Amino acid sequence: AQSVAQPEDQVNVAEGNPLTVKCTYSVSGNPYLFWYVQYPNRGLQFLLKYITGDNLVKGSYGFEAEFNKSQTSFHLKKPSALVSDSALYFCAVRDKDYGGSQGNLIFGKGTKLSVKP
Amino acid sequence: GAGVSQSPRYKVAKRGQDVALRCDPISGHVSLFWYQQALGQGPEFLTYFQNEAQLDKSGLPSDRFFAERPEGSVSTLKIQRTQQEDSAVYLCASSPAGTGPLSSYNSPLHFGNGTRLTVT
Numbered sequence: 001a002q003s004v005a006q007p008e009d010q011v012n013v014a015e016g017n018p019l020t021v022k023c024t025y026s027v028s029g030n031p032y033l034f035w036y037v038q039y040p041n042r043g044l045q046f047l048l049k050y051i052t053g054d055n056l057v058k059g060s061y062g063f064e065a066e067f068n069k070s071q072t073s074f075h076l077k078k079p080s081a082l083v084s085d086s087a088l089y090f091c092a093v094r095d096k097d098y099g100g101s102q103g104n105l106i107f108g109k110g111t112k113l114s115v116k117p
Numbered sequence: 118g119a120g121v122s123q124s125p126r127y128k129v130a131k132r133g134q135d136v137a138l139r140c141d142p143i144s145g146h147v148s149l150f151w152y153q154q155a156l157g158q159g160p161e162f163l164t165y166f167q168n169e170a171q172l173d174k175s176g177l178p179s180d181r182f183f184a185e186r187p188e189g190s191v192s193t194l195k196i197q198r199t200q201q202e203d204s205a206v207y208l209c210a211s212s213p214a215g216t217g218p219l220s221s222y223n224s225p226l227h228f229g230n231g232t233r234l235t236v237t
Contacts, residue, residue, distance in 0.1 A: 034225060043123075104150070105160075
């Protein structure tokens with residue numbers, strides 16, 4: 001069965017410091033991986049995705065993520081955090097070989113990122 | 118508007134009441150999804166439409182939940198005889214991609230702001 005784990009409920013970072021939000025996944029085939037961000041009382045906004053190719057993926061707002069197949073991880077990173085980055089971050093996976101719903105994403109529980117000035 | 122629109126934003130229902138939640142996807146988007154997000158959790162898949170066809174309803178938690186998209190655009194999620202455990206945010210998402218093994222898989226979903234349902 002497909003699953004996504006975000007081991008940290010909350011990550012605290014000082015503004016200007018690098019940030020990492022962790023994600024590991026489990027799928028039976030090859031994964032499509034996504035990161036979404038959710039601001040209070042808002043829906044999810046797409047940040048970036050890994051489909052194939054370079055393991056380092058760059059996305060919106062200066063975020064990037066590194067796909068590591070051997071560690072089954074897709075950690076979200078940013079070199080210099082901003083206070084405005086404070087939000088809830090969700091990792092999601094779709095099994096490339098999954099025979100079910102063509103669009104169904106499996107989400108992690110989310111990690112709350114808090115960036116302090 | 119350019120985004121996915123959901124209404125109402127907030128809904129309070131007494132236990133046992135029926136509710137209907139509306140989703141207006143982005144114009145022209147083929148795929149439409151409903152997710153349920155409980156407090157402190159990630160979204161969980163409920164059901165998927167491709168145009169007017171409901172291709173997957175495996176995530177609907179009980180037969181009290183029903184979704185439709187009769188003309189392939191607006192969708193309604195109906196919950197009959199609401200229970201307290203139905204309290205959650207219901208998210209709708211759409212995607213321009215349609216059928217085919219590769220067309221949907223790498224397309225990001227565009228989410229609405231959700232409807233927060235509270236059952237008292």
